[in-house]
Amino acid sequence: MKDRKPKNVFKEGAISSEFIGQSIAKHQSKTSIGAHNIFLGQVRADVIDGKTVSAIEYTAYEEMANAKFHEIRESAFEKFNLTCMHIYHSLGTVKIGEICLFVFVSSPSRKDVFKALEFIVEAIKADVPVYGKEIFEDASHQWKVNS
Amino acid sequence: MKDRKPKNVFKEGAISSEFIGQSIAKHQSKTSIGAHNIFLGQVRADVIDGKTVSAIEYTAYEEMANAKFHEIRESAFEKFNLTCMHIYHSLGTVKIGEICLFVFVSSPSRKDVFKALEFIVEAIKADVPVYGKEIFEDASHQWKVNS
Amino acid sequence: MKLNIKYFGLLAEVTQCAAEVIDFSGSSVSELLELLFEKYPILENKDFQVAQNQKIVSIDTLVSEHEIALLPPFSGG
Amino acid sequence: MKLNIKYFGLLAEVTQCAAEVIDFSGSSVSELLELLFEKYPILENKDFQVAQNQKIVSIDTLVSEHEIALLPPFSGG
Numbered sequence: 001m002k003d004r005k006p007k008n009v010f011k012e013g014a015i016s017s018e019f020i021g022q023s024i025a026k027h028q029s030k031t032s033i034g035a036h037n038i039f040l041g042q043v044r045a046d047v048i049d050g051k052t053v054s055a056i057e058y059t060a061y062e063e064m065a066n067a068k069f070h071e072i073r074e075s076a077f078e079k080f081n082l083t084c085m086h087i088y089h090s091l092g093t094v095k096i097g098e099i100c101l102f103v104f105v106s107s108p109s110r111k112d113v114f115k116a117l118e119f120i121v122e123a124i125k126a127d128v129p130v131y132g133k134e135i136f137e138d139a140s141h142q143w144k145v146n147s
Numbered sequence: 148m149k150d151r152k153p154k155n156v157f158k159e160g161a162i163s164s165e166f167i168g169q170s171i172a173k174h175q176s177k178t179s180i181g182a183h184n185i186f187l188g189q190v191r192a193d194v195i196d197g198k199t200v201s202a203i204e205y206t207a208y209e210e211m212a213n214a215k216f217h218e219i220r221e222s223a224f225e226k227f228n229l230t231c232m233h234i235y236h237s238l239g240t241v242k243i244g245e246i247c248l249f250v251f252v253s254s255p256s257r258k259d260v261f262k263a264l265e266f267i268v269e270a271i272k273a274d275v276p277v278y279g280k281e282i283f284e285d286a287s288h289q290w291k292v293n294s
Numbered sequence: 295m296k297l298n299i300k301y302f303g304l305l306a307e308v309t310q311c312a313a314e315v316i317d318f319s320g321s322s323v324s325e326l327l328e329l330l331f332e333k334y335p336i337l338e339n340k341d342f343q344v345a346q347n348q349k350i351v352s353i354d355t356l357v358s359e360h361e362i363a364l365l366p367p368f369s370g371g
Numbered sequence: 372m373k374l375n376i377k378y379f380g381l382l383a384e385v386t387q388c389a390a391e392v393i394d395f396s397g398s399s400v401s402e403l404l405e406l407l408f409e410k411y412p413i414l415e416n417k418d419f420q421v422a423q424n425q426k427i428v429s430i431d432t433l434v435s436e437h438e439i440a441l442l443p444p445f446s447g448g
Binding site: 020022024028029033034037038041042044045099106108 | 171176177180184185186192243244257261265
């Protein structure tokens, strides 16, 4: 299911497990698919200088980010034999234990999904203007840095 | 959540998308997790010599298979920094579009989940005595061969 | 000794047998296979591994356990 | 020319400004940055890239579009 127009990847707040389950269910009619690979980013309760993260607040340069997500999508379809690809990223507040990134790739074969998923996730981390502000339990904050 | 005793990986019939969603939900209390990676094997409607697959019937040497799954699990925990690992494989009939294999790994960091998931899925394909019988629409069959 | 022989996948189909007890007086896996090939000539052209007590063994291994399984190529997942 | 300058993440915090319109008569991105450093001296020590019309550009690039964004290191996912 190649989709050539950029779409809005962002969702307000956390991505629910029900939404993920429903996305999986929707693919059961696509009987050329043999392998799905799903990446989920979950907000960690990191302890930094004795203070514990309680949530991350996401903001983004939305137009540019959606254009970048689209580029990553096109380039993954070019590089790998994929049937479907879906990317969702949270905006706003996502509490610890909740999911902020959902990347879902499907292909006839498993080799393609493994390579494609890692490529997409690394590209998102490196190239998409999204910002995470880590909110501590005492309401202070720091700007997240990706490793 | 290392679990040192072998467990039964097999489930009768297809693995439902609701079950997968619920497994994801259960991990939201584990706030040291930053990344989940999920592999799903789905039964394809392959066309072979003009006949279309309608289902796969799985059988296994169950005791040996569960022991192998356990070995793979232990070895993945040794090689990678994982918080959780879950493996489910279907037995019996799984129709096209339905899910027959669910592998779920979680870690503080994404690098570990990518490597671990691929390692586990490849080991399952190579080392676990499970047999898929591809049933065609005309009720004839052939024994599946992994590539 | 009495052996429980188990056949899986394609092999259970061609032998029309999932499991049986066989009286075996030889020593190695290869001797056991000769006996089974006599009973089921069709097995001789098939690709399979042998597991003794759930461990894959070579044909030179001595038969020392009761549970012997004939395993065609795996196709899980 | 009138430029829409956008600040993101940490930069929006330190400038206390998410977006503003600036009158710019110079030519390159580096000249624009000099102007912004004058207005917000704190920007000078910060790590960021510049996007012109949503494309990352070098400081030698000519300013030819109205939308300029200052982007600190990304931290999505």
